[in-house]
Amino acid sequence: MAVTRARPTLEAVAQRAGVSRATVSRVVNGSTTVAEPIQQAVRRAVRELGYVPNLAARSLVTQQTDSVALILPEASTRVFSDDQVFPGIILGVSRELEAAGKQLVLTLAESAASHERVERYAMGGHVDGVLFASLHGADPLPGALAQAGLPVVCSGRPLGQAPVPVPYVDVDHVAGVRGAVRHLLDSGRRRIATIAGPQDMVAGIDRLAGYRAELRDAGRRPVEAFGDFTRESGAVAMRQLLARDPDLDAIFVASDLMAHGALRTLREAGRRVPEDVAVIGFDDIELAGYTDPPLSTVRQPIQDLGRTMTRQLLRLAAGERIEPTVLLPTELVLRASA
Structure with missing residues (x-):
């Protein structure tokens, strides 16, 4: 009969580190108010016990998921093709989120049904913000999410009239x-x-x-x-x-x-x-x-597009005022064809 090992608790970490439960909680949640030696003791206890924070419980307290959605209104056959624009944008977004300790949620929305599903998911509190790339036509989704209070940034100027202004990053x-x-x-x-x-x-x-x-x-x-x-x-x-x-x-x-x-x-x-x-x-x-x-x-600086729109979104999610439009420069590269 298999024996299930009990998941280490915050209390167990506190006992191993010789500190209070509240101190462990502050360290695990990234607080900088705890003295460095105590932080080291807590981190050592976390490693030794194999403690994994309960992110679901933490999100209930902080109202943050540490996740950001990148929505591509494209067919999977386009995104996962030999068109290197899509991987470049995804890579730029992913690297910027990784540096910020955030998780990327990649979502394709190629049909009306998937649009509705993505809207429900984003408004359901599963992500802290939403990035859009490769928009087609006057897509109402960015404006709807922004009007609902979600931080939203687009790659490319949104077409049509949104109910609220949606910031964007693009090239000239x-x-x-x-x-x-x-x-x-x-x-x-x-x-x-x-x-x-x-x-x-x-x-x-x-x-x-x-x-x-x-x-x-x-x-x-x-x-x-x-x-x-x-x-x-x-x-x-x-x-x-x-x-x-x-x-x-x-x-x-x-x-x-x-x-x-x-x-x-x-x-x-x-x-x-x-x-x-x-x-x-x-x-x-x-x-x-x-x-x-x-x-x-x-x-065009494809990865920088992804990085810049992600930085803008993180600033917006942190309550900062951001520029409504950021235009990145292009460069003519001459080879043998012209």
Whole structure:
């Protein structure tokens, strides 16, 4: 017959350390008011006994869970694909939370039913705050959670009218794309097309706006096709552009994955890159350095996006006032494709 070992209690730790139960409680909960030698004695007793704090009981007292949700309104096939933007954001969030002693709760919300489930979970007191990335359209969930009093920070400007302002962190898409298109113009390219991203996402909207603005200032006519940030959509859009405008000699593509698909289509069509068509992408994921030829691209600080939005959320959860908008810079990285 198996014997179940009793779980060490706070009282047992106090007895082993030779201090009161209240002192052990303060040390376990991170108080800095206890003298260092006593803290060391308590920690030693915790290790020796294998004591594990009852987080559920502690959360009832502190009203904190030490957990933060990262909500991605995307299908699992997109998040767990070769699109390195998602892992980069998750890694940045995870590292910042780890440094703060917090737990990451990763949640996908790809359907109306999952949206409702996530809303119930977040409002049920299971997390201390919520991060959003990859929002589509005028998603009401960030505003609803913020209105309910939960700290909320988004990656990317929320679209639509929220009931309360929701702070966000993003990169300067417009400036980054304008710099890329300006480089193509300065290089003597005359027919510059674009493969834009989905127009229900702020990244797709703002990158297209940057392309249009730079061409408008240069007195050039835009040539546009659209994809959904996947490799396959980039290949299809490139075929559409070649059929519509065979004389194009440059293209800005709104993501590196779509640019990879576009490169494949250009090669199949017998177009040399960059001799016949120059190509610039956006993101600077690892793949960009290994395409044929290596891809020029607009680098966005993907991990820093995750880290910065997490720092903002932790400040908000601590009762601090934070900036409503933080824009991170981009950088044009020139390789062999342009």
